[in-house]
Amino acid sequence: MSKDLRRALIELRDKRLLEAFMKGTNDISDELVFPSPDGCILDPDNLYHRYFLPVLAKAGIRRIRLHDLRHTFGSLLIQAGASIVYVKEQMGHGIQITVDTYGHLIPGANVSFVDRLDTVREGKAPTTPQQSATQTQPALDDETRIPAEVVDLIGGGGWTRTSDLRIMRPSL
Numbered sequence: 001m002s003k004d005l006r007r008a009l010i011e012l013r014d015k016r017l018l019e020a021f022m023k024g025t026n027d028i029s030d031e032l033v034f035p036s037p038d039g040c041i042l043d044p045d046n047l048y049h050r051y052f053l054p055v056l057a058k059a060g061i062r063r064i065r066l067h068d069l070r071h072t073f074g075s076l077l078i079q080a081g082a083s084i085v086y087v088k089e090q091m092g093h094g095i096q097i098t099v100d101t102y103g104h105l106i107p108g109a110n111v112s113f114v115d116r117l118d119t120v121r122e123g124k125a126p127t128t129p130q131q132s133a134t135q136t137q138p139a140l141d142d143e144t145r146i147p148a149e150v151v152d153l154i155g156g157g158g159w160t161r162t163s164d165l166r167i168m169r170p171s172l
Contacts (some may be wrong), residue, residue, distance in 0.1 A: 010032070078105040120160070 012033070020028050036042050048066055056063060070091065077087045084106070088098040 074098075074102050075105055078102050 013028070016028050016031065020026065032039075032041060034042060036046075044066070052066060053063065068160070074091050075085050077090060082090075084098055084103065085095070087102055088095050091098060092103070
């Protein structure tokens, strides 16, 4: 989960806590993060047909499955320079599935490392410095910034996937 997403969820939680306090309640633990309009668990098929497909049509994007967004996420991580191990962890896949699915997207994976062997064999140092797999986060205004130590203390101890089986549906 990115720091911006975590921060947005913390802000949403704080807003809902404040609303609950104003109503005389001090517990929101049973509330859903993304409820349906009537306050129930979202039906993935309804979400897909009523909201997702119309958004795709309006944007001029071909029809895709919601699950395809996971592949987009993995692909964007690889193209941004993330290591295959990091992508594996984020996707919850084994290393072999991750390599088979996303390995072809690693920029220059087939050429640049082989070419470096020539420079090592000739006794030269590699001409290109090693790139970092992580990019720096953009700075936020001090007014909206939640200190990193606060963000790290809040949440499920670094879990990136939910254990709440109520949102798991075969259609996703």
